[in-house]
Amino acid sequence: MVASFALTDPHLQPILDRLHKSSEAQNPGVIAFFVLRLILEKLGLSSWLSAEDFQSITRDKYIALERDKSQFCYLLLRAISAKTVIEVGSSFGVSTIYLAAGVRDNGHDYRNDAAATEKEPTKIAKAKENWEEAKLTKWIKLLEGDVLETLHDVHLDDPIDLVLMDIWTPMALPCLKNLIPKMKKGMCVI
Numbered sequence: 001m002v003a004s005f006a007l008t009d010p011h012l013q014p015i016l017d018r019l020h021k022s023s024e025a026q027n028p029g030v031i032a033f034f035v036l037r038l039i040l041e042k043l044g045l046s047s048w049l050s051a052e053d054f055q056s057i058t059r060d061k062y063i064a065l066e067r068d069k070s071q072f073c074y075l076l077l078r079a080i081s082a083k084t085v086i087e088v089g090s091s092f093g094v095s096t097i098y099l100a101a102g103v104r105d106n107g108h109d110y111r112n113d114a115a116a117t118e119k120e121p122t123k124i125a126k127a128k129e130n131w132e133e134a135k136l137t138k139w140i141k142l143l144e145g146d147v148l149e150t151l152h153d154v155h156l157d158d159p160i161d162l163v164l165m166d167i168w169t170p171m172a173l174p175c176l177k178n179l180i181p182k183m184k185k186g187m188c189v190i
């Protein structure tokens, strides 16, 4: 018999199936948009796409980690017995479900464990519904607003065991620098 260490919670499976399906349905449009943006950048025409264009196109997009990447996060989190986990960029909260379930399955049971971060109010509202349905709100502390401010101000009871960095690329390094003083030695950044 082969034991499965992946997330297989029967309550979560239909919820995750639905959310991954919704995210995957948006993928062709999202990929086309990011390819176009890259081409404009290479041609020195970045100004053709304003920050507002970017905002309005990505505002309702999941851009969620695929199942295998999400399961990898869950497995890693279980393998290192992670307790304090920070997700930088949570969107509709799909990957957050894997992280919070991992913290729960590691046997930790209070709110400061898995911190999610998001600034888009419509995504936040939907993420909260998803976490409620997943019965995982107890394991998720949501930092609402610009991640550079919310991460700077956050108080964590324990040093960070794992960071999932899933935000627009230019934000990654400043966020990482912000988190370094709060990290446990030997922790993981994905």
Ligand SMILES: C[S@@+](CC[C@H](N)C(=O)[O-])C[C@H]1O[C@@H](n2cnc3c(N)ncnc32)[C@H](O)[C@@H]1O
Binding pocket: 062, 063, 064, 065, 088, 089, 090, 091, 092, 093, 094, 095, 096, 117, 118, 119, 120, 123, 145, 146, 147, 148, 166, 167, 168, 171
């Ligand atoms: C790739 S998506 C995250 C997907 C999510 N991790 C998942 O797998 O379901 C990146 C998210 O980062 C959010 N974001 C971008 N800049 C931000 C900022 N400065 N502060 C907080 N959130 C931000 C975006 O609104 C977007 O929802």
